Amino acid sequence: MNLTIAWRNLWRHPRRTLVILLAVIVGVWAMVFYAAFIRGMMADMLRQGIANLTGHVQVQAPGFFENPVIDARIRDVATVRDALGSLLPEGARWTSRLRTGAVVRSPHGAYGVTLVGVDPAAEHGMSFLADSVTEGSGLANAPHGLLVGRALLVKLEARTGHRLVIDAQDASGQIVSRAFVITGVYRAQLETTEKQLIFCRRETLQRMLGVGGDVSEFSIVLPAAEESPAVARTLRERLPESAFRVLTWREMIPFVGAYLDSMTVYALIWNVIVFVAMAFGLVNSVLMAVFERVREFGLVRALGITPFGILGGVVLETACLLVVGAAGGSLLAAVTVETLGRTGIDFSAFSAGTEYFGLARIVYPEAAASDYALAAGTVFVLGLLVSLYPAVKAARITPVAAMAHV
């Protein structure tokens, strides 16, 4: 009964109601969409971070993370292999790599890089490497092949089929130099990656550096990022701390973790900002609706409705407005997120700028149920709170004052 009256009251001035309804809809949409955008960006950041030869969990030698030199390597490879074989959950994948600082030389320049010896077949689904080779055949059939980033290749003025010379420090501390042939070119999301990392076969690098079967890291990719701490704990129990160090992605790329953690806070702040803008319109229109009905409120007071009844009526009107607005806004946001989530939002025009922050060239927004709940909840609760002001004003109207009101 009260609801019906509130609903009818709302539509006594359809245009005014529609305008404020539109404001609520746009507000909710902005809240949800922003959250979805940030979420998509973060998901991509995490994906990229994991794929950037990080993995969810890594086993390294102690000290390698702080100072990645060839001396800090895993010498007891079999123990790690056994542990991974028996302890990893279903669906987990792993590979081992050997890394070293090196200088790569061509006739046109010499640059410091990180040379990574990989098992090309095992990198599929583990890192960006397998899907990023744009030219050449990669490392599969070339014992002394080299996979070089596009940007570095430009600096070296070289191309597929050319020789490059690599200098690196071997296990005994001597400098070893060797010629490699460029058998592949890769593109990475970030140009710094292309300039920093070059790849060769793991066995080739092991032979060149004289380290036997030793590796720098075991990288593990799990079915879900959330399993990382548990898996790391199990591995830590098995692998003695004196010879091995187990790291999760949160320890290896802490800024990504920090971004993810602060995301909810960002969304909440944004929601409040949007709401404040919306609140002025809301209060104004409810206040107008109250003031033009002073005589009416006086009449119903005289007929025996309590001030609380009037207060409830006004709040209920606002509630109707907010519910319809929140539903409309959520629906609109769902449609937008769904569409753009499929096509992506292309930022390649600004890629030089966004790259700087480690962000993707194309963002795919994705909204969680909590994003909708947070947006609708903020609007509804805060909306009701601010509508108390006009509602209290309405409740204070007495029949006598109403009669004096023209």
Add this chain to the structure above:
Amino acid sequence: MRANTRHRVIPILFLAAVSASAGAEVMLPAVDLVRAAFEHYRGAASFGSMRMTIHRPGWERTQEMDAWTRGDKDAVVIITAPVRDRGNGTLKRGDQMWTFNPRINRVIKLPPSLMSQAWMGSDFSYHDLARSDTILVDYTHEIVERIQDGGHTVYRVRLTPRPDAPVVWGTEELLIRDDFVVLEERYFDQDGRLVKTLVATEIEMLGGRLLPRVSTMVQADDPERFTRVEYLALEFRDAMPDRYFTEAFLRNPRD
């Protein structure tokens, strides 16, 4: 970084030594021609002073330096002028290098990564200078042309790196005169483009041997970018005591 400049000395000495013996008209296979030239240099010890000029389109810088060398492994070079740079020095012993800067009064061992960099200001890279016998080991050699030049025959020798040799060049060419003076060394990239050329000029008697007094490394894409090294004095010695190739001498070079 300035210290690295001293290593430019080495190829100059190499060229000098290569041309040290005035041979008769020879019909050697290419590899022997290169080896014959190289063998004359090996084991020689020398003291020289030289002037180096780095030329760029906009500016030019000149430094003078003293250099002591022994074989193709050991060298010490000390800058003598301008005053601003005096006392800066570099020591090379085997594959290792140290620099000394009098302002900070400290000897610093150069990390290997730095040793493989091209020196920023000049047109010589460390690898141009430290090559020693790699010119024989890492390449296959072929005489591609015999040029009659006045009374001399000049052999154009093409050097092709062996497949796994740590050589960045596509090919190199040496112009060796029949008296073993190396007149020119040309560096080509892997597309066959000329990258830079080391030209020896003013061939005259120096320290009792026939040597190019001036050597110039010119960038192929811009003739306004070159580094020229000229000998002011040069003497050869049969031996050089170890004390020259120490950090103590680097700090305090008293001959």
